[in-house]
Amino acid sequence: METVLEQPTSTETLKFVMVGHVDHGKSTLVGRLLHETGFIPESKISHVKKVCEDQGKGFEFAFLLDALEEERDQGITIDVSQMFFKTKKRSYVVIDAPGHKEFLKNMISGASNADVAFLMIDAEEGIQEQTKRHAYILSLLGIKQIAIVVNKMDLVNYSEEVFNTTKDIYTKYLSTINVTPRTFIPISAYHGDNVTTRSEKMPWYKGQSILEILDNFSSNDDRSKAFFRFPVQDVYKFDKRRIIAGRVEAGAISVGDEILFLPSGKATKIKTIERWHPATGQLVSKTVVAGESTGFTMAEQIFVERGDIGCIVSQKPIVSDHFQANIFWMGNKHLEKGGRYLLKIATQEVECVVESILKVINSSTLEEISKNAHEVAKNEVAEIILSTKKPIAFDTYDEIPETGRFVLVSDHDVRGGGIILKNVEHYSAI
Amino acid sequence: MDYLDKLENQSIFILREAHKKFKKLAMLWSIGKDSNVLLWLARKAFFGHMPLPLVHIDTSYKIPEMIEFRDRYAKEWNLNLIVGQNKKALEEGMNYTKGRINCCTALKTTGLQQIMEQYDYKGLILGIRRDEESTRAKERYFSPRDKNFEWDFKDQPPELWDQFKTNFDENTHIRIHPLLHWTEINVWEYIKRENIPVVSLYFSKNGKRYRSLGCAPCTFPIDSPASNVDEIIAELKLGKTSERAGRAQDQEDTYAMQKLRTKGYM
Numbered sequence: 001m002e003t004v005l006e007q008p009t010s011t012e013t014l015k016f017v018m019v020g021h022v023d024h025g026k027s028t029l030v031g032r033l034l035h036e037t038g039f040i041p042e043s044k045i046s047h048v049k050k051v052c053e054d055q056g057k058g059f060e061f062a063f064l065l066d067a068l069e070e071e072r073d074q075g076i077t078i079d080v081s082q083m084f085f086k087t088k089k090r091s092y093v094v095i096d097a098p099g100h101k102e103f104l105k106n107m108i109s110g111a112s113n114a115d116v117a118f119l120m121i122d123a124e125e126g127i128q129e130q131t132k133r134h135a136y137i138l139s140l141l142g143i144k145q146i147a148i149v150v151n152k153m154d155l156v157n158y159s160e161e162v163f164n165t166t167k168d169i170y171t172k173y174l175s176t177i178n179v180t181p182r183t184f185i186p187i188s189a190y191h192g193d194n195v196t197t198r199s200e201k202m203p204w205y206k207g208q209s210i211l212e213i214l215d216n217f218s219s220n221d222d223r224s225k226a227f228f229r230f231p232v233q234d235v236y237k238f239d240k241r242r243i244i245a246g247r248v249e250a251g252a253i254s255v256g257d258e259i260l261f262l263p264s265g266k267a268t269k270i271k272t273i274e275r276w277h278p279a280t281g282q283l284v285s286k287t288v289v290a291g292e293s294t295g296f297t298m299a300e301q302i303f304v305e306r307g308d309i310g311c312i313v314s315q316k317p318i319v320s321d322h323f324q325a326n327i328f329w330m331g332n333k334h335l336e337k338g339g340r341y342l343l344k345i346a347t348q349e350v351e352c353v354v355e356s357i358l359k360v361i362n363s364s365t366l367e368e369i370s371k372n373a374h375e376v377a378k379n380e381v382a383e384i385i386l387s388t389k390k391p392i393a394f395d396t397y398d399e400i401p402e403t404g405r406f407v408l409v410s411d412h413d414v415r416g417g418g419i420i421l422k423n424v425e426h427y428s429a430i
Numbered sequence: 431m432d433y434l435d436k437l438e439n440q441s442i443f444i445l446r447e448a449h450k451k452f453k454k455l456a457m458l459w460s461i462g463k464d465s466n467v468l469l470w471l472a473r474k475a476f477f478g479h480m481p482l483p484l485v486h487i488d489t490s491y492k493i494p495e496m497i498e499f500r501d502r503y504a505k506e507w508n509l510n511l512i513v514g515q516n517k518k519a520l521e522e523g524m525n526y527t528k529g530r531i532n533c534c535t536a537l538k539t540t541g542l543q544q545i546m547e548q549y550d551y552k553g554l555i556l557g558i559r560r561d562e563e564s565t566r567a568k569e570r571y572f573s574p575r576d577k578n579f580e581w582d583f584k585d586q587p588p589e590l591w592d593q594f595k596t597n598f599d600e601n602t603h604i605r606i607h608p609l610l611h612w613t614e615i616n617v618w619e620y621i622k623r624e625n626i627p628v629v630s631l632y633f634s635k636n637g638k639r640y641r642s643l644g645c646a647p648c649t650f651p652i653d654s655p656a657s658n659v660d661e662i663i664a665e666l667k668l669g670k671t672s673e674r675a676g677r678a679q680d681q682e683d684t685y686a687m688q689k690l691r692t693k694g695y696m
Contacts, residue, residue: 068565068583069688084613108590109586278473412597412599
């Protein structure tokens with residue numbers, strides 16, 4: 001196939017994740033997208049051709065991503081790959097997530113980095129366990145722009161009826177978790193139907209190809225209008241300057257503005273915004289916005305430390321030692337009521353206790369497994385109340401996602417993730 | 431913020447997390463373009479200072495210009511440079527004719543392991559990128575290695591919302607990859623914007639230039655007229671060969687990089 005490397009008109013980058021049940025064709029679609037947009041070097045194509053010949057197979061687009069020997073032998077994706085390509089419109093990072101239940105934590109690692117998602121369903125096999133679970137996880141991760149891809153249409157004779165049935169059943173499921181998909185697209189990733197160009201084999205489909213839909217997703221990630229949040233990463237004293245370093249997670253701030261640090265409660269004005277640039281010396285900027293890793297010197301030498309969150313006094317986060325949250329559990333050992341974990345939220349780290357497990361939900365069937373439970377098993381979702389050893393600063397996830405989401409660590413590894421639903425002011429054990 | 435600012439801000443965030451969380455931390459300096467960008471980003475992260483030691487693993491087969499560049503900037507930028515070399519393997523005559531995977535493992539991986547043990551480093555910052563090759567496309571920003579230096583690619587820890595693996599067992603170490611999300615073109619665009627010095631081997635002489643730098647016997651220049659950064663960027667935008675095509679060890683075996691990297695290769 002003739003390929004032309006696109007040079008986008010914009011320099012923005014959109015990150016999208018490919019999710020869905022195992023074997024429904026995610027890696028094949030990503031491989032085809034990369035190939036048809038011309039972003040696979042010839043040397044890699046010939047390398048994969050040789051591997052496929054050695055295995056006695058036709059060309060496997062998935063092998064362009066599934067690079068590990070074990071992945072190719074078993075035909076599954078074990079861990080997330082991130083690849084790059086461009087269209088006329090912009091640059092993309094494509095995150096290919098594994099569809100096997102065992103690798104859900106890898107799917108979550110990949111999806112948590114994405115702006116938008118494609119969720120894939122095999123037209124022949126229909127909706128499966130991970131088809132549902134992945135949609136639910138996407139909703140928990142706050143990914144709102146989702147398109148549903150019905151793949152392997154070639155195996156059902158490009159039938160409009162099969163497509164519509166799948167669409168109806170799945171739309172019903174998605175409405176129960178408050179997910180409204182952007183669109184449904186019938187494709188054959190293996191044959192390239194409706195991937196980069198519209199297919200003649202499905203004249204009944206009047207919608208767009210995968211690539212067109214991708215270009216139509218919006219990438220509005222400007223967080224500079226939100227309330228100002230500056231989690232302190234570190235305090236540096238490399239020279240005579242005492243610099244409070246961190247990343248502005250939301251909002252914007254300028255020299256002369258007063259910052260209140262919580263939970264410590266200290267406040268003072270910004271004297272300078274520091275930046276090293278050898279060509280121009282110390283370049284002076286007057287304002288920093290969300291996404292910038294920066295550093296401040298302050299008018300007064302107040303004591304702040306890692307974990308404090310800088311804010312503006314009229315737009316304070318919550319300071320509390322109890323909150324209610326939705327969590328998803330990835331650990332092999334169950335999350336236990338009364339169990340102690342390390343809570344990491346923005347740059348704060350604090351020991352916490354699971355006070356109560358209000359309800360546990362099977363993340364695929366959405367069936368409520370139990371109320372007032374004692375544990376949460378791997379791949380389950382739960383609503384819990386956590387108490388922290390000392391008060392921390394946070395927001396609800398709906399208000400400010402960057403300071404409203406957290407992870408739970410035990411035995412050195414992240415075992416769970418969660419989003420804060422609300423502060424719990426007067427908690428008493430039930 | 432444009433896209434280079436976004437890449438830069440994310441890398442600086444990661445470098446500061448590493449610096450805060452690891453008392454025994456070093457940065458690997460291969461003298462290639464990526465590790466020069468990494469060093470530059472560190473100086474930005476730490477407001478003009480480089481508080482971390484730089485480790486260079488000298489296989490003794492490096493191209494001479496690389497060593498000259500290293501020594502010049504180590505002095506000019508006042509860097510704490512630590513050079514490691516697997517002297518025992520070299521005395522026993524290790525070279526690429528003994529098998530490239532064996533040679534890389536002995537002179538690079540084991541050479542690095544020796545330095546890590548000698549200085550007891552628990553964190554090592556490296557300039558690898560996801561678009562370089564397929565096993566690196568699966569990497570985490572904070573990636574654990576066990577006591578035998580091995581990478582368990584089948585069971586990597588979750589990494590979400592920039593909460594990284596900064597808790598670990600005493601006898602393991604963490605590889606930190608602040609450039610993971612950059613592409614080769616991004617690196618050159620940033621070199622241009624920031625005017626970062628790079629080894630002259632990247633620029634065309636007599637119709638050939640190096641696209642990726644390594645040991646002299648296993649690294650080959652590509653045909654290219656690109657003699658400055660702008661021409662390199664233009665060339666890469668049209669390019670259809672892979673960056674590491676000139677690195678012989680990658681082609682030694684279908685799963686060469688998986689085999690090397692599982693054992694602790696960069």
